[in-house]
Amino acid sequence: MKMTQLLTSKKIIALSISAALTFSVNGQDKVETIQVTGSYIKRTAVDAAEPVQVLDYNFIQSTGATTVAELISKLAISSGAENQADSYTQASTQGTGNVNLRGLGLSSTLVLINGRRQTISGAITNDGSVFVDTSHIPIDAIEQIEVLKEGAASTYGSDAVAGVVNFILRKDFEGFEINAGISKVTDSSQKDTDIGFLWGTEFNNTYITVSGHYLDRTPLSTADRPDLGDNxxxxxxxxxxxxxxxxxxxxxxxxxxxxxxxxxxxxxxxxxxxxxxxxxxxxxxxxxxxxxxxxxxxxxxxxxxxNTETRTQLYTNISHDFSGGTQLSADLSWSSNKVKDNPQSxxxxxxxxxxxxxxxxxxxxxxxxxxxxxxxxxxxxPALAPRKNETFRASFNLAGSFENNWGWDTALTYSKNTYTQYQQDQLRSRLVAALAGEGGLNNDELFNPFDRTSITDSIIEDFTHITKSEKNTDLLAFDAVIDGRLFDMPAGPVNFAAGIQARKEGFHVATDDVYEINYDADGNPIPVDLIFLAGLSEVDVDRTSFALFAESLLPVSDNIEVTAAVRYEKLENDSSFDPKIALRWQASEKLIVRASASTAFREASLSQMNATAATINGISDFNPDGSAKSPAFVGVLARGNEDLKPEQSKNYNLGLIFKATSSLDFKIDYWRVDYTDLITVENAQGKIADDPNGEDIIRTAAGLLSAIEVDYFNSSSVTVKGIDIESVWKINDQFNLTFNASHFLTYELTKDNGEVVEAAGSFNYDNFARSLPEDKATLNLNWVGESQRASVNVNYISSYETAIALPENESAKIDSFTTVDTQYSATFGITEESEATITLGIKNLLDEAPPRVFNGFGNLSYDPKQHSPLGRVFFAKAKFAF
Structure with a gap:
């Protein structure tokens, strides 16, 4: 990779770090400090140079969310994630969850658990994106979520282009809590039932925290919402x-x-x-x-x-404090998510x-x-297409301090995911035999398509095949960091951190013999013996990377501090050098100015480089006169590309923090991401529109569309600009009001054919971006009494438009979507040492229906990446603490 730089910032960073390294360590006592996602340096300033949004335990509880996916869907900064069932455009990610910061793609958000990396899921989206599966995380175990809203490759390495989401899980808990809940759609039988527990104890400086959660989900059929599936x-x-x-x-x-x-x-x-x-x-x-x-x-x-689904999640943290300040801790977690029905044609x-x-x-x-x-x-x-998603994680951490008050922190983390997918299809060879009168279990039966009543169970059994594929991913990461005070400047101490990280990741795909893609002597894929599904290639690859990084915090004056960071990452076939510089200026008692500039990168995933996989997409073919035909589902064969280069970005942020009063503050940040060499897969619809008879457009002898072959490639560029607004108003000791909003100023991308388009405010059916409303916002009002509490949450998604060719009765505008959630809780004492909390609430109080979307014939009539199909939902929860 070409070494990236931001004008002269690279020189500034190099000078500041080399200067820091030339001074001896100062042994002064440490001041009470905190560490925030995005930096390895602990600091006293709560409002640092990095734009970090914190979702604490009380806020998470106020949302009434029972899964992390539900919580992420309400984040203003996340747009276009795949957290709902949709067999048409996201068939291979069902039973998982993810985050999509800035709408820059699932692969461009780095997800951490307790500050450590987690393996990506074996599930792969229709556009080839990979992601960390957030459904592994039990919501009951979350202490807080920190969202870093800027690139962070200088700190964490690959993938942190759009930002970082760090799930910090509970530890050092003492007591026992058990909770149960039920939520039900008001005009349907669909319901979620869940039960969880949290237990912790301490003995001889050893702390143990254990959490578990089980969710049982019943289905909601499109038949119950016919207007959402009428196309x-x-x-x-x-x-x-x-x-x-x-x-x-x-x-x-x-x-x-x-x-x-x-x-x-x-x-x-x-x-x-x-x-x-x-x-x-x-x-x-x-x-x-x-x-x-x-x-x-x-x-x-x-x-x-x-879909009908069950989720089982277990998490435990064990830590021990040794004399001398050394601490050993271990996080262990396991989850199993099963989609049990998933009916298909x-x-x-x-x-x-x-x-x-x-x-x-x-x-x-x-x-x-x-x-x-x-x-x-x-x-x-209907045919059933169940999914099974299993994840295991173990992280061991040993930390302590030297006599000179410098600290050290090491961790070894292993995580593994297995995603198993079943899909029914018909064997081409046996169907051909049946059409010739040689079908059935005894090779002597005729399949007559002109008379459907003549088909027998023997014929069906003979030509039906249930494919099975299993994708395994794993990650082993070692981290070591030292941090401390280098020397004193007139305005204060210079703090420094440095470390190393080594990673090894693997990607393994196994499938049954029928579904496996094999290749001829020329390296061309041999069609699998199925009438519709195009198969999957078996893969067994791994790779390693190694990184060195350093960070320094310099108090330039009493009111100005500068953070400089740099990371060098040696990849298996490339390398990346990523600097960052950030400034925090206390302009006045009430005003803080912050600014940062950095570079970031994302390495191509092993699946994008090595795997060939087929998805089923609704595609509009074209008549000889150029008019579009009604869409039909066809196989889209995505081919891996070993020559992919890492994506690169330049990230900028300029923000103001205004503390109007001691109880009211406003944060506004202007941000920009210049993304180059973006890795994406060719858009099948766009490809056939550009050239209906291209060499990768597969047709039968009669000219009928059969399949489309697409490749992963590095597209030219994406420029995204926007504004984030955050405000917290502590009205009094009981009332608290929080507002968050994110607005796209522009999302300029280059399509496969070189055309530059504006994707913000668009459904983006024919390019690699997902649907991108220009605005998302949340408003949260909390009231906390002595033994009671209540909350009201308003969630807003602005309108956007589609450019797809529309029937006369359809509209290009996709209306805005506003939902109101409310809940009330009361706590009662049971005994002197135990209490119960009862919560009642309503999600989507006004029963707002998802806006109608025309996504071509063959797809759902709403946007599952943005809107919920549930309507009004009642829920009740009970928690008992001992």
Whole structure:
């Protein structure tokens, strides 16, 4: 990688650190200090140069959230995360959670647990993003969450481009708490039931804290919210395209007449003919074509908006204080999340679009036809596609101090995730055999697509296959840091920290023999024996990295302090040098000015470099005249690229902190990220729009779209600018008001074809950005009494627009979305040493429905990356403390 720099800041940092290293250590006593995410230096200033938002335990409890995903969805700075079920655009991340700071992508946010790295999930998004799975973290165990709202590669290394989210878990707890809760959607049977506990004790300077949480979630079907899935249908139900070729190979373009039977009528060559029984099932739909009619399949009511799911999470912290100030601690955690149903269409359409000859036993047309359909239709039970997500983490930390008041801190952290995915499809070879009368378990049965009532259980069992894939990720990280006071300047001591980090990460993919992608002698992928799913390549790779870093805090004057940091990271095939400089100026008693400039980077993930994987996307093909066809789901084959370069960014922040009174403050920050060499996967819709007949657009002999091949690549640039606002008003001893907002000024990106577009305020259906409302904001009012408390939370997401071609009855505008959550708690004494707390609340008090989104035919009619489909939810919780 080319060495990055920010004008002269690199020289300033190098001079300040080298100067710091030339002085001997001062042995003065330490002042009470704290360490904030984004720095290794402990300091007395609460409002440091780094823009950090802190969500403390009381705030987290006031939201009523039962999962980390629910909590993250309310963060103003997070936009476009995948925290809800959506089988259409995020089918391979169900049962997980993530964060997307600044909307810069799931891979651009670094997630830490107790300040240490965590392995990424084995789940991979449709656009190839990798992420740390936040569903591993039990919400009951969280002490506070610190959100660093700027790049932090100089401190933490790769991935901290958009910022850092640090989950700080509870420890040193004494007592026992057990809690249980239930939340239920008001107009549906969907409910969440959860139970958790927290126990801690201390003996002989040893502290033990144990926490556990179990969640049982029941489903919410799209059938219960039909307006959210009314565009989720396919034109490929069961239809036939008359292809006028005879048994002897000659063509006959004469009209085709069927004298009797369900297909009786006269048809033109190349006309679409729908199955006459199409409307016998309520999920069948007739779709007019330029020539004839197709039988479509309204699969929307089959799918879930919320899946049946169970989550089990365990966490423990054990620490011991030795004489002399040395402390040994260990964090151990394990989680198992299971998506138990995840219903899908009974079968996918056959994207090979088989040709059925004129002499097929069931063919009533007397001429060849191309079958546009799926082996199993609306008359069959849905196929289930369960997911299993298991994570283990162990972190061991040994810290202490030298006699000269310098401190040292070492940690060894190992984490592993296994994501298992099941998906049903049909074997192409066995379907072809069945069409030829050689199907079934004894190879002697005929599958007649012209008469769906003739299909037997033996045929279904013979050509149906349930694929299984398992992705394993693991990370071993060693950290060592020293920090202390170097010397005194007239304005105060110069503090310094330095350290090393070594990491080894692995990525392993295993799948069944049918689903595995193999390659021919020329290195080209061999199509798997499935009619729809395009397969997955087996991978077994790992890599290592090593980093040196240093940081110095210099009090330039009584009112100005400068922080300088630098990190050198040696990657397996590259390297990165990332400096940072930050300034904090106490301009007056009430006004603080802060500014920072830094560089950051993100290394390509092992999956982006080595794996080939297929996803299923709704794609609009094009007619010869250039008009768009109705979207249909096709396989998109994403190919790994070993030549990917690390992404690079330059990050800037300028902020003001105004303390109007001792109880009211305002923080406003202008930020900018200049992102280059962004790693993304080619947008399949954009690719076919640019060239419908390109070499990577796979079509059948009849010209029908079958699949699209896309590659990971380094795109040119993204420039993102915005403003964050935060205010806390402690009205009195009982009332507290908190406001947070994030606004995009611009999100300028370059599409695959080189076109520069503005993504802020857009749904971004045809580029690599996610939906990006310009504004998100939260307002939280808390009242705390002696034994009672109450809260009101207002969550706002601004409107945005889509540029997709719209039917007449659809709107390009996606309305704003405002929800109000409220809760009340009361605490009662049970005995002298125990108490109970009862909480009652309502989420989405006004029963606001998610705004309608037209995302093409074949997808949900709302945006699950921004809005909730639940409506009003009542919840109740009980906590008993002993």
């Amino acid at each position: 989720a249908f396919s034109s490929l139900g069961n239809s036939f395209l008359l292809y006028p070729i005879q048994a002897d190979g000659s063509f006959d373009f004469s009209p085709i007449t069927v004298a009797e039977g369900p297909y009786a009528g006269t048809y033109a060559p190349f006309e679409n003919v729908a199955d006459p029984s199409c409307l016998d099932d309520e999920l069948g739909v007739l779709i007019p074509q330029a020539s004839g009619t197709r039988c479509g399949f309204n699969y929307g009511p089959i799918y879930n908006l919320v 009974p079968s996918y359409p056959d994207l090979t679009f088989p040709f059925i000859s004129s002499i097929h036993e069931g063919n009533p047309f007397g001429t060849g036809v191309i079958w546009l359909g799926r082996p199993l239709g609306a008359d069959q039970d």
